[in-house]
Amino acid sequence: MQKGEFSFIGDIARLFGGLPHNGFEPIGDDCTVVECGDDEVLVLSTDLLVEDVHFLRSASHPEQVAHKSLMVNLSDVAAMGAHPVATLLSLALPASVQQQWAKSFMEGYYEASKRYGVALVGGDTTASTDKIAINVVAIGRAKRDCVKRRSAARVGDAICVTGKLGTSSKGLVDIMFGDLATTAAKIHSMAQARVEEGIVLGAQRAVHAMMDISDGIASDIRHIMEQSKVGAEIDTALVPRDYDLRYALSGGEDYELLLTVERGEVEAVSERLLRTTGTPLTVIGRIIEGDELRWLESGSPIELDLQGFTHF
Amino acid sequence: MQKGEFSFIGDIARLFGGLPHNGFEPIGDDCTVVECGDDEVLVLSTDLLVEDVHFLRSASHPEQVAHKSLMVNLSDVAAMGAHPVATLLSLALPASVQQQWAKSFMEGYYEASKRYGVALVGGDTTASTDKIAINVVAIGRAKRDCVKRRSAARVGDAICVTGKLGTSSKGLVDIMFGDLATTAAKIHSMAQARVEEGIVLGAQRAVHAMMDISDGIASDIRHIMEQSKVGAEIDTALVPRDYDLRYALSGGEDYELLLTVERGEVEAVSERLLRTTGTPLTVIGRIIEGDELRWLESGSPIELDLQGFTHF
8 A cells, every 4th residue: 555545545445334344354454354263364465566666677577576576465464463375466467578577477476485385376367558567465364362453552562673674675775776786775676574573473462563564664653553543652763774764764665563562571572583583673662642653862852754655 | 367378377386286275275266265164165266457458448437347347256256156255456546547537436346345245355556657457356255065166067967057148248349349338238338247146056066066157158168177077068059148159159258157067956956046046047068078078059069169258
């Protein structure tokens, strides 16, 4: 979902709100959740990638496009604390796409699927007139009690993030300037969804709200605030990063997880995550009462005027 | 799925066949099937519609495009004998698309969703450079025992179809020639998936294999033959139709169901279908041993050289 579309999405949610839900939860999380048996749920995510909007045929290898199309969805499943099990792939290919491109794309999709142990269980292939379009649906399974939602943050929770922020966004800028060989550029091209981390964090009760960072925390934390009806305070000095703060706050596609953890349990959660996955968890702020997003720098209030990353 | 893509699909199936299935059945039916609790399954179908391949912005109302994007998927769910419960909608819209188009599209999608009682539970909206792309995923629920597969046809089964064949295809030709007001053209634009019929037929054990007719029976029966490892004999004089035989055999998008029914049970199945849904069932042939498709005309063998409908 992109910025500027929230009002359209809001209109849709209102229009369709009156229809029967048929066992599905209302829209508002990274995935939709549906009951599946007594104590399990399935979660589903979908993303549509379009040539010249999400990728350039000239600048990206087909394997990278495949990797990205899968990762954005696996990241959504991870954000729910669910285990990704399968995907559906729809592919529209213009005649100008060589067979080799399609073959390489499928090989990249296969490698990424294999890495995460997800099956390809269905899809659609069709022609298009000139541009490639790729729609991926990821399906995950979770114990009902393990599913994490944006609406579960509580006042007093620590706001945490996995890994480091902004690297992927810095890498994208490098690529746009033709610097394809930088460390950040390479990480951007093959960024990995936090699948194992999502499962570990999903299994812990002390983790309350969770989502993946797709537009940057400055924008994404607002989803947790709105859904949980709380405020938030973030200290920019605490944000884990290797590059400029702007990338770390407003950059997209890191596939890191943004979560709130019960105060007093942060150390235990963090230790378990590091021990089982090798991924660090960093506290960057706390959930407060109200509906305000307050920025601090080493404890002192500051003014920030940041917009979330807008996809090129 | 379109003709000419079978080899690509075959390559994909082989490449991904070695990955863990994670509770999903292998590719080969109108929908993928996944276990969901002790005696239920979910079925999932996905279709990608691209402007100028599946519809023309100048020739189709946005409501009709929405209708079609939903119907192709509901028809797949119906073909499995499942009850459609929800959809995911991904929409790529170029800047040249007016807000009114998007609004009308969503209204059409809402009306069709309401008619069939399906929820809209997730999706994605994004920009595109010049063409509209629409991906719909339909999700259905069924008792495990009610799910119908292409692989379940048995020698001796009657081959049956619901309704009449070729009307939608004739309507498409009318539209292509500018004849938008013919009965067939109107039916083509608002053809309805056989959702109720699919549920009724799914509940009957005497119904063995089932699929929806998307490319015309001449092409589609081969899927049942291949999956069930059987031959088939179809009598062209029995095919229910209002228009030319060519449309009825090779025309697509009728959304009628093609099924095989245990010999001796056809009358009971047919009566129940007519009584509960008002839709007639017609026997057009029978499943035979071998792997051959034989054409008859009023009982006498004929030669037919027909290709399935190729999407324009």
